[in-house]
Amino acid sequence: MPFGLLKYGLSSEYPAQQHFNPAADLKKHYDVVIIGAGGHGTGIAYHLAKYHGITNVAVLEKSYLGGGNTARNTAVIRSNYLTEEGVRFYRESVKLWQNLSNEFDYNVMLENRGQLTLAHSDAAVRSFRWRAEVNQHMGVRSELVDRQQIAELVPNLRMSEESRFPIMAGLWHADGATARHDAVVWGYARGACQRGVELHQLTEVQDVEITAGRVTAVLTNRGRVGCGAVVQAVAGASSVVANMAGIKLPIHSYPLQAMVTQPYKPLLTPHVSSPHVHVYVHQTSRGEFVIGGGSDPSPLYNTRATLEQRESLSAAALELFPFLAQARLLRQWAGTTDMTPDYSPIMGLSPVENYYLDAGWGTWGFKATPICGVSMAELVATQKVPDIIAPFALERFYRFEQINEAGATAASH
Amino acid sequence: MKILTCPLNGPRNMSEFTYGGEYHPTPDHADASAREWAEHVFFHHNTAGVVTEWWCHNASSYWFLAERNTLTDEVLRTFDCDQLYNQRIDFSAVTTPETRK
Numbered sequence: 001m002p003f004g005l006l007k008y009g010l011s012s013e014y015p016a017q018q019h020f021n022p023a024a025d026l027k028k029h030y031d032v033v034i035i036g037a038g039g040h041g042t043g044i045a046y047h048l049a050k051y052h053g054i055t056n057v058a059v060l061e062k063s064y065l066g067g068g069n070t071a072r073n074t075a076v077i078r079s080n081y082l083t084e085e086g087v088r089f090y091r092e093s094v095k096l097w098q099n100l101s102n103e104f105d106y107n108v109m110l111e112n113r114g115q116l117t118l119a120h121s122d123a124a125v126r127s128f129r130w131r132a133e134v135n136q137h138m139g140v141r142s143e144l145v146d147r148q149q150i151a152e153l154v155p156n157l158r159m160s161e162e163s164r165f166p167i168m169a170g171l172w173h174a175d176g177a178t179a180r181h182d183a184v185v186w187g188y189a190r191g192a193c194q195r196g197v198e199l200h201q202l203t204e205v206q207d208v209e210i211t212a213g214r215v216t217a218v219l220t221n222r223g224r225v226g227c228g229a230v231v232q233a234v235a236g237a238s239s240v241v242a243n244m245a246g247i248k249l250p251i252h253s254y255p256l257q258a259m260v261t262q263p264y265k266p267l268l269t270p271h272v273s274s275p276h277v278h279v280y281v282h283q284t285s286r287g288e289f290v291i292g293g294g295s296d297p298s299p300l301y302n303t304r305a306t307l308e309q310r311e312s313l314s315a316a317a318l319e320l321f322p323f324l325a326q327a328r329l330l331r332q333w334a335g336t337t338d339m340t341p342d343y344s345p346i347m348g349l350s351p352v353e354n355y356y357l358d359a360g361w362g363t364w365g366f367k368a369t370p371i372c373g374v375s376m377a378e379l380v381a382t383q384k385v386p387d388i389i390a391p392f393a394l395e396r397f398y399r400f401e402q403i404n405e406a407g408a409t410a411a412s413h
Numbered sequence: 414m415k416i417l418t419c420p421l422n423g424p425r426n427m428s429e430f431t432y433g434g435e436y437h438p439t440p441d442h443a444d445a446s447a448r449e450w451a452e453h454v455f456f457h458h459n460t461a462g463v464v465t466e467w468w469c470h471n472a473s474s475y476w477f478l479a480e481r482n483t484l485t486d487e488v489l490r491t492f493d494c495d496q497l498y499n500q501r502i503d504f505s506a507v508t509t510p511e512t513r514k
Contacts (some may be wrong), residue, residue: 239457240461250456251457253459253461298466299483300483301483301484302483
């Protein structure tokens with residue numbers, strides 16, 4: 001709307017846009033209670049309200065909207081996974097990302113930058129060939145690229161053969177993208193609240209009431225809330241919340257740290273990641289270089305940043321981009337990631353009949369946000385597990401049918 | 414640098430150690446079901462608080478146990494595993510997996 005934009009530009013007042021309902025009292029009963037107001041929780045609420053007509057929904061958040069891993073991830077969107085189940089799932093998510101801004105009329109600033117993963121060993125080249133074949137078979141754009149092509153894609157990358165780990169080849173994923181992570185949760189929350197969903201911040205679920213194998217209520221710091229069904233979407237706190245419902249999960253919570261430099265002029269278009277030197281780097285549209293890597297070496301429920309991780313991330317980033325030696329770091333932070341043994345999520349039914357799990361998102365949750373909203377809402381509304389998430393059932397660990405997702409991490413753990 | 418006290422090697426830099434997972438009592442090998450084994454191998458309490466867990470001193474390959482607070486990263490104590498594994502296990506009585514469910 002060019003006239004709207006012009007009018008806005010000439011206006012002297014810029015009122016803040018109302019994204020969601022102001023806090024009201026909790027109702028006594030909701031058809032669905034969603035624990036956790038991140039991208040996943042609000043995405044599920046949005047789809048329940050818009051596509052399934054279920055609007056008596058509360059999203060309960062112990063802190064504030066999108067303040068957990070939705071705010072802390074490094075906003076990498078890609079689908080170049082290795083298992084058939086994984087590729088199918090993330091491929092659908094990447095497709096949904098393309099239309100997300102239109103879906104809820106809110107700009108998520110999606111940028112199709114492409115993603116380049118580097119191989120520094122023969123073994124990595126072999127695994128990239130395998131990944132490229134699986135991806136192409138599944139309709140995902142992945143291809144093996146040589147040193148010449150890498151130098152053209154990323155002119156600033158250190159291609160020296162004298163370096164400690166010379167680059168041998170790369171896996172180029174043209175479908176790789178990034179988006180503004182906060183806008184995703186704001187867009188979903190606004191769309192959900194417009195349709196009657198209630199968002200309650202500073203509302204912590206402290207216990208879950210179960211009668212005859214069914215959830216009947218959640219007990220919060222603001223009182224008891226009766227519910228027809230519960231979905232938990234709480235990332236790093238998955239085990240703690242599931243434990244309230246008597247459910248044990250195959251999850252360990254690890255901190256994952258990242259940092260950003262001061263802004264630079266646009267220098268780097270794609271995401272570049274190196275599982276070998278344990279780092280990935282991309283430049284945001286603001287110009288900051290985002291540097292991330294593997295999880296901390298042991299589990300912890302704490303989002304502190306450490307000097308050890310800053311040193312190792314810096315050393316690894318300098319292997320790839322020596323000019324960053326001059327850069328000043330602006331921020332370093334952590335999120336608590338819920339890591340599963342097979343690097344795949346845990347989605348779907350739980351041992352409690354009307355209690356649904358959206359957990360085990362480790363370091364791969366952001367990119368899955370849209371498909372998660374679609375598929376989990378379908379599950380809650382129809383009580384039938386959609387085919388696309390069936391392989392990720394909690395029960396797989398008891399059947400010894402893990403989805404060993406070696407392509408899950410841009411930097412290996 | 415954080416310091417961890419290895420029961421064999423004394424106080425050493427944290428970077429010399431590898432985390433080895435939560436300590437779970439091993440199921441009874443004679444009659445544990447496949448489900449119990451799956452739970453033992455894959456599932457974790459993942460407690461936010463004090464946990465008992467395995468650590469290994471890399472250079473000496475020495476495995477031991479530690480009590481650590483997973484909210485503060487504070488290590489309360491470290492100890493040898495013979496404090497928990499103090500009985501001989503007799504493997505001769507094992508039945509075949511097909512006979513159990």
